Amino acid sequence: MSFNRSDIQTIYENELKAMIQDRDKAGFKEVVTSLHPQDQMDLYVHLREQERRFLYETMPPQAFALVFQELDVLDQTRYIHELEEDYARAVIRHMASDEAADFLLQTRQDKVSRLLEESDDAFSRNIKELLTYEEETAGSIMTKEFISLRTTDRISDVIAMLRVEGPKAETIYYLYVIDDRHKLVGVASLRDLIVAEPDAFVQDVMSTRLISVKALDDQEDVAHLFKKYDFLAIPVVTEKRKLIGIITVDDILDVMEAEQTEDLGEFAASRGATDVSLSPVTAAKKRAPWIILLMFFGMITAGVIGQFEETLEAIVLLAGFIPLIMDSAGNTGTQSLAVAVRSLALGTVEKKGVRNMIAREFRTGVMLGLMCAVTLIVIVPVIYPGEFLLAGIVAVSILFSLSLATVIGTVVPLIIHKLNLDPAIASGPFITTVNDIIGLMIYFTFATSLLQYL
Known part of the structure; x- marks a missing residue:
């Protein structure tokens, strides 16, 4: 039987709270051990420190090890300090070797590490071996407990x-x-x-x-x-x-979750900053490099607009369509980026071929551009009566911008993948900014070439 958090809260309020107050170790142990280790973990993090200490007195190390290894590393680091040294050592020794190695690798638990160093049994040797492998390798996530x-x-x-x-x-x-x-x-x-x-x-x-x-x-x-x-x-x-x-x-499921979180961070230009447990200062430090880089790209965008200052002064109405051009190109490029990164992750690029994928996205971009262009040709003269030429400039700019945006959004992660790098680093904001620049250049080039007719 599975429990949600409200069920755990009910069990705590109706049964365990009174048992803790009455120091009823036998009753407490019976209720807790009847739960699945994952539900025990949910209960454990719900307890206050004094209540957790009662749990340590009640649960043998081998039973608590199943709970402890379900916690994330941050919680493990936090709670290990509550354990007595002998109890902590016994808990670590009853964890799966890969889970224990991961805990020791991610944290600096001197007292546990020292106790393992002093031993030369099979468990300690296994842990020491696992700790020699680099993070994110097969060796770092394997277990030595096999037959x-x-x-x-x-x-x-x-x-x-x-x-x-x-x-x-x-x-x-x-x-x-x-x-x-x-x-x-x-x-x-x-x-x-x-x-x-x-x-x-x-x-x-x-x-x-x-x-x-x-x-x-x-x-x-x-x-x-x-x-x-x-x-x-x-x-x-x-x-x-x-x-x-x-x-x-079970370890691969954790890997998939970690990789998806990492890719999401890359995609949003916030690598390493997606953990909600990070402090504001730490999160800001991790996000700052991309934000500053994108700010400089934004200055390039401002420079492009500045190069066509005379065009804007002549036809002020052109400025009203700058957000439309930038947003459309950026959004379309990001969509193609998502398709490319996903295809690389699933291995479908190798099956269908790089050329076919680029051609498909280009055709998609042309079709999107045509649909948006037709819509603008109809709507712009209605909003701005008589501005048929302006509608044509915006429509043609959208057509070319979206067509190129899909190609850029597809090609950039493919090139990065070819260089044996993670294609997710071609983040959405980066692709958006590049397409903004190209879209504006196309827009103002058309507008400037037809300025005498506007």
């Missing part, structure tokens, strides 16, 4: 082993098969093992059609593989095909 099989293992023995070792692993839906040198040679699903004859061997049911990733592969590329093949897990290997870990789908 590997040998080709000569008997199915009945594997099933018996899974009953013991299965709860300790991150997942047992896929079981990877290695040889004597720990090289990855096959994979068997849990279903394959269950339906196989008990006397059969792993080599009889495993598949050798393997999809794997290297430890230094980009996590976004790994996410694409999960989406393409509908995996629940994927093995991580070294250059020599040695199996060193696995990546599970």
Whole structure:
């Protein structure tokens, strides 16, 4: 059964609050442990500090570890200071190795790090290994808690082993098969093992059609593989095909969310500033570079207008259509940018071809330009009686501006992608400003060339 925040509030008000006041540890533990770890996390962040301390007294470290690893890093950093050193160490040690490594990588928790450094057991070694990989690589998000099989293992023995070792692993839906040198040679699903004859061997049911990733592969590329093949897990290997870990789908969901947030920040020219928990000062610092750069581009726009000052002085009415030209070109370019970035993310560009994509967007721009041009030819003379030539200038400017805007909005992210950079850095405001400049140049060039007839 799932609970929303109001349900959690009701449970707290009706049951847990009184139990905390009465120090009813048994009752409190029974209610809390009956909840899903995600719901336990929602409850946990709702508690006040003294109530959280009561929870620490009630929940064993291995149970609280499931709650703690559901928190985001900022909350983990905040709450870890409330824990006693031994309790904190035990909590970290009961977390999945990838979750614990991510926590230690993102924060500077000296007391926990020191305790891990003092140990030389398998868990500490796994954490130290995971911390050596760069952020946003496959190695940084893989887990070391996995079960590997040998080709000569008997199915009945594997099933018996899974009953013991299965709860300790991150997942047992896929079981990877290695040889004597720990090289990855096959994979068997849990279903394959269950339906196989008990006397059969792993080599009889495993598949050798393997999809794997290297430890230094980009996590976004790994996410694409999960989406393409509908995996629940994927093995991580070294250059020599040695199996060193696995990546599970729950970690990839986090990666997808992080990448989408990052792309959204790039698209809005506010990279790194989309986190609502950031202070105003930090958010301003992260947004300032793009804003200042765009301000300079805005000065170029002002310079373009200044170059045609005589035209504006002769026909003041031209100034009234500047926002229309700028907004239309900017909006159309941003739409094409969104299509291009999305197509690159989904891999559809490779399927349809770059030329086809550019041609499609150009044709779309021409059609949009024609529709807007016809509309302006009809409306402008109605609003400004007799200004047929002005209507024609604005209409032709819109046609050319929108046609070019779609091409620019498509080509720029494609070029950036070709340079092996994130195409999302071709932000909406940047494309909008570039198209503003080009649109104004087209508009004033037409107007100046026909000035004698206006």
